[in-house]
Every structure is written in structure tokens, then in C-alpha cells.
Amino acid sequence: LNITLEQVKNYGIQDYLNKKFYCNCGRVHAVDINEILISSSALYQIPDLLTNYGYKKIFMVSDRNTYEAAGRLIEKLLIQNEIHYNKYTFACKEELVPDERALGRLLVEVDKETDLILAVGSGTINDLCRMLSFKLNIPYFIAATAPSMDGYASNVSPLIVNNLKVTYQGSVPKVIIADVDVIKRAPMKMILAGFGDLLGKLTCLCDWKLGSIVNGEYHCSVIEQIVRESLEKCMSNIEGIKNREDEAVKSLLEGLILSGIAMSFSGNSRPASGAEHHISHFWEMMFLLQGKTPELHGTKVTITTIASAKLYNLLITSKIDFDKAVLNARQFNKEKWIRYIEKAYGAAAEDVLALIRQEMSLEPEGRIRRIESIKNNWKAIVDAVEEYIPNSDELRGILRDCGAAVSPSEIGVDEQLVYDSIMAAKDLRPRYTILQIITDLGLLEEFAYSTKKYLSDN
Ligand SMILES: [Zn+2]
Ligand SMILES: [Zn+2]
DSSP states (O other), rough: OOOOHHHHHHHOOGGGGOOOOEESSSSSSSOOEEEEEEOOOOOOHHHHHHHTTTEEEEEEEEEEHIIIIIHHHHHHHHHHHHHHEEEEOOOOOOOOOBBBBHHHHHHHHHHHTTOOEEESSHHHHHHHHHHHHHTTOOEEEEEEEOOSSOOOOOEEEEEEEETEEEEEEOOOEEEEEEHHHHTTTHHHHHHHHHHHHHHHHHHHHHHOOOOOHOOOOOHHHHHHHHHHHHHHHHHHHHHHHHHTTTTHHHHHHHHHHHHHHHHHHHTTTTOOSSSSHHHHHHHHHHHTTTTTOOOOOHHHHHHHHHHHHHHHHHHHHHHOHHHHHHHHHHTTTTHHHHHHHHHHGGHHHHHHHHHHHHHHOOHHHHHHHHHHHHHHHHHHHHHHHHHHHOHHHHHHHHHHHOOOOOGGGGOOHHHHHHHHHHHHGGGGGGGOHHHHHHTTOOHHHHHHHHHHHHHHHO
């Protein structure tokens, strides 16, 4: 099957499944999910689904909250339909963390005969079950309980091992079931987190576009359009999200799942993760190293998206001195930067420095080549920023009106951490984003300082 921009406008989420798309970008796009059910009372379809697929022994995983939200009803349905199962429910006295301990617990509890893992929950439960599914080679279904993050359709498992977040390969769920009656009752904080994670696509899509303009990277406008469509749908009904309306919550969850599908289509997280995610990862790393429970993924991304938008706003309103940028690149003090990375990353510095060495990202040649490219494509860059990026004040206003946290201090992130994250987050991933572009242009320190200030003046 071919896929075009026109088609994307008329496609529903189901239309992307069980097909191979031959795309103008030169790649074949496909995702491994069999079914996605998003409707009112969707949970009642679980017994039929299990029977149709022929599963005989189910391992149901939830935590106490998600058990109350959906697990209890699912269990009743399993019993009524005489489907064999065993279950494990995490106590979650404190926030459940997807770490080696929680994964080990599931390995202890899972029955040898299990032929399907049924995850009941959102971010953490899904991350754990995706990894368990991959390691045991047993398929999994996810019954979503909140529209809180974009990982439902993702195939990577971020896990916290030895207090560091590591991304492992994982399975995609065979079936995603989202009962609108359940997800619209999720805590408002989780709904807003999902909305923030989706809004993060504004800045991440611009990062992707600039990666292709400046750095000649692979880019697919069809995948981009898939993400943009769902983003626009949600932006046009923010009131509905605030009021937990069925259609709005459904669009939000669809948008989040489609972001995951977009990642499968591109073969990496490019369409769903840019500088806003890198800054958020940096905050999370520092929280973990200090033994603090990190906030919800989307709650952090909400704030870092405002930061990234601000950086873009600053970029296109600044007078760029390209000759000075080249001079800066030539005189760049590598040793001094490495010392800064050691200080900013603390215990996690070693891995980051290994990546820097491997990518040779501090060498002046690459930087000078990119500065040339930025200069030659400056008009296209400004046009892209104007097209993709909202004014950070407006974005912050919209989010604040919804009741979302918009300032780092509201989630315990201090000014030093904000500054360090903008300065050093680009070294976490070899990916061209606004952070790399301002580094290339010699504007990083100045912009990190103004953005830190901007985020704290509420
Ligand atoms: Zn494509
Ligand atoms: Zn995300």
C-alpha cells in the first residue's frame, strides 16, 4: 500500500494497523500492533478478545490504583467467562517505579503456563509489562487507565537500573484497549501530563525538521503529518480536555498512541522526542541520583516544552553573528567542557562522556560545517520555527489555564538544575535539536541563562 499526506487526513487510528506502507520518503512503514479499541465500555470486550486469540492462561498486572480503576472489573469478567488467570497487584504505597526490583517481582509472580500478559495501567505498568513480554517472549495486551504519556504503542522500555534510566528494547502490545469511561476518570494530573507530552510534539517536530534542513537527516512528512493532525485535534478542544469530555479525552489518547505508532514508522523516537524530552530526561536523572521520586513524565515535558519554545523564540529574534560563531567553534575549549559535563552529570558523567567520544560531538569540524549550513538555510529555518513553534508566553498561558504546572519550582526543580539541563542535555543523545543549533551558534550559555530566568518569573 502507498501512503500520502492526503490519506493521512482521512485515516483513523485503525487504518495504520496490519499494513505495510510504501512511502515517498523511501521507507516502508509498519507497526506490529494488531488492534486498538478506544470506546466506551471497551473493557467488556476483553473476554471475547482473549477467546478469539486463543489465550488460555492470563497474567494480569496492575497496581492498587489501576486495579480499582479497571482491574477489578476485568477480573470479574475473567471469572464470569471462566478464563484462567493469575494476577499481581503492586501495593504502590509510594509511587511505583519501573526498576529492576519491580520487574523481578513480576518474574517471581508469573506462572510458567502464562500465554498472555494483561497489563492494566499506564506509564509504569506498561513499561514493566513491555519488558517482561519481550524477555519472556509472551505477548501482551494493555488496558489503558489514563491518557498520561505516549508510550502505549512504543517498543522501547525505559527502565531504571542502578538508579539510572536505561532504554531497553521491548515488545509492542498486541492489543491496546482503552475504555473511555475509565480514562476520562483518571486523575486530572495524569490527563494534563498526557496533554503536555502531546504538546511536546510542537517543539520536537521542529527539531526534526531542523535536523533535516541543517544536518541532512532523514525526515518523513507523512509521519510528521500523522503527529500534527492529532496534535491539532487536541489543541482545538482544550476546554473538552479540561472538562473530561468523552471525545476530547479519546482524541488525546489517540494522539498519544499515534505518536507511538509514528515512532515505529520512523524506526526511532525522532517524531516524538526532541530537546524538550532531553531536558526532561536530565531532570529525571538528577532526581533519581538524589533518590527523589521523579514527577510524571508528561508533567516534566509540559514545562520543558515551554523552555524549548522559549529557546526557539530567542533564536529567531536574535541577531546572529555567523563569523563569530565560526571563531567560537575554532577556539572551543574541549577540556573545560568535559569538566563541566563531569560536574553537571555527577555519577552519570561517564556514560555521557563515552557518547561524546564516540560521536566526536565536540570536534570543531562538524560544528563549522553546520554553521555554514545554518547560514545558508537561515530563511528556511526561520520559516520552520514560525510555522511550528508557538510563542512561549501563549503556550504557558494555555497550560496554566488548564491547571498544569508551568514552572520548574512547582515540581521541585531549582534554577541551577534548569540551567545545567539546558547547557548539558544535548550531550545525552546524539540528535540535532534546538539545543545543538544554539550550541553551534555560540548562544547556549546566554540562552540557558535567559530561559532559566524566564521560567522562574512566573
Ligand atoms: Zn515516510
Ligand atoms: Zn514523552
